[in-house]
Amino acid sequence: MSDSILTQNYFEIFSLAISTEVDIKQLQQTNRELQQQYHPDKFASASDVDKRRAMQITSLLNQAFNTLKEPVLRLQYMLSLKGVDMNAETDTSMDGAFLMEQMELREAIADVRQKTDPLAVLDDMSRQLKKRLASLVEEFKQYYQQDELEKSREVVRKCQFINKAQKEVSEITEQLEDELI
């Protein structure tokens, strides 16, 4: 079994160019092909060494697939390839207008239950957030190409905020739907 896969970056593993845009269908297809090759089930009666390697490689494949599939994780990973860590404690203050916008959004989410058709409001919020994320990804792409890493990083932090809000929206949607049944 080839180990070279263990030293490749996630994009290389799936034979993709490093980019904010990933063809999900192609990613899935390559993932299936690689899994066919490396999955532990294909080594059920192999030696111990091969079995563990299969497990190790498949774990990596799963991790890489997951990272490239999720837009924000993908951006974070692209930054890490340039040595930028999202979790370092050097975060400067956020853009004030963005924070304001986020606070208003959180309040709107908190108040959604008082609306006459909360599910429709939530659906609309979800759509807006998706749009907002798409435009942030565009912004990231520009900065990243120009090697403006600090600015790219700032954009990813915004994306993380959007993701969190999106998660809240879907959690409340879930709760409301549960109550309706």
Place this chain on the structure above:
Amino acid sequence: MALLQISEPGQSTKPHEHKFAVGIDLGTTNSLVASVRSGKADTLPDHAGQHILPSVVQYMADKIIVGHEAKQHQVDDTENTISSVKRLMGRGVEDLKTLGDQLPYLFAETDSTVPRINTAAGEKSAIEVSADILKVLKLRGEQTLGDKLEGAVITVPAYFDDAQRQATKDAATLAGLNVLRLINEPTAAAVAYGLDSGAEGVVAVYDLGGGTFDISIMQLKQGVFEVLSTGGDSALGGDDFDHAIAEWIIQQAGLDANQLTQSVLRQVLREACSAKESLSDVASTTISIDFSSDNQWQGELDRDTLNELIDPLIKKTLLSCRRALRDAEIEKDQVMDVVMVGGSTRALRVRELVGEFFEAQPKIDIDPDKVVAIGAAIQANALVGNDKDGNLLLMDVLPLSLGLETMGGLAEKIIGRNTPIPVTRAQDFTTYKDGQTAMAIHIVQGERELVDDCRSLARFELRGFPPHVAGAARIRVTFQVDADGLLSVSAREETSGIEASVEVKPSYGLSDSEIETMLKASLEFAGEDKDARSLREQQVEADRVLEAIDSALADDGEEMLSKDERAIIMTARSKLAESRHTANDTQTLKDAMKNLEKASAEYVARRMNASVQKTMAGHKVEEFNSDQD
């Protein structure tokens, strides 16, 4: 001893021979065994031609009865006749509070965290009862196939947590089965169905058994069965329909359930169950029950009333369906087919509501009782290498999030639900007090925020690392979930290299020594011929162990071990190699293997650690959430 654990007892030494493997559906109500013969997968019948083995065990002082005969005694020997034991798998004593009222058994007072049922044959845990069911299926497999089994694939509900999976694996070990893989019931069903129809696309598998409900959303393409999401309820099934009907009967009869004897309650339940079954064919049915010699009750149950009783339960399952669709990011109209699995999907109302929900006609082509066992058999056949050209591959996911307890009793998720497995993930934690030299690690599973609302899987401690100021120590906790969905966890203080790890033998499972004792007890009853076979098995196992250690040493023995350490391992290795050829009893061989295992324990730990670190090298941003060095 992960390195030395890979040996598969019973491995045939002739590699090109067709190997016999079975798939086992260990169900709450019924169990089945299936195998692929002449290229076709089917369930195996017993001598009387019956495929289904009721998951009921009657313990008598001098013998154990499993299946149809035991089922007959549920009413007259309630306390010793155990059914639906799957509900207790991986459950702790405190879980009985929520389950206990449905279980008419006498639980033993015990120090063990595992509940034990008092029977005429002594105290029995759920694992032992399950093992007794598995033994019958194993024997049936061996007798039908005419040879010993290479191994078995055993199915579990997708929604089973780590403790429940581990308990199932322990039961199989106790029954003397070599577990090739634990696979999820809906995945197995999809395999049986998908290979049969050759269809490609997104499929929803709705699996409602006697005691569990599972929903899986799956993508079928080019032989790959990729689970996109899974959900369900490990304590909801057709049994609950019976209970709802039984409650209605008792209410109609103007009685109080608390004042009825266990034997009468069983009788009511049995009548409820048969009423439910007959309402799949007729619009109305008569129920009559002798509550006592002077109190006979008779009543009419029609479909509308039945629907009123079971609708709330079915709606609960539909909630899970919606969540699973959302997790998979799939819209209803993208679902190509809805496959119905499990005996409880025979209920017309279930088909009706599920069809309404998915806006599709549910598929019932393959017998819903048999489909899971058949799928498991196909996977077992592929795993032992009988299907060399086949491209069957199952890509499954973790059903419930795994995490750690952090300050304030909060659960911090390390691996989210529906993450594809196998998976390895690490997260760094730090100390909160100056001079702290130990840290307790509490592993939990579940979706809730509070640790108390999640299932506790295991606790261990990392001790003896050097004191730092608060926040300076870096404790990296690594979770590894294998292809069976089973978890192992290790922790390491990075500045000192102090380590600790656990195979997650959950708080609710049996300890290794408990399993060993049970295994020994069951072996004592084995006859002479078994000795020869077990010696042969130990020899094969010894060969494997030797092969494993040789290949590991060749791989990295030089770099990972000092000369002296190597010498110690080599001495133990030579002793085993000698015993392999000279020993006439299994114990000598086992001791030699144990000896080698002990000698190489540290080596194994280093290799595991190295391989984990290697996996993580180079990608340490979002997934590890760590401060970079």
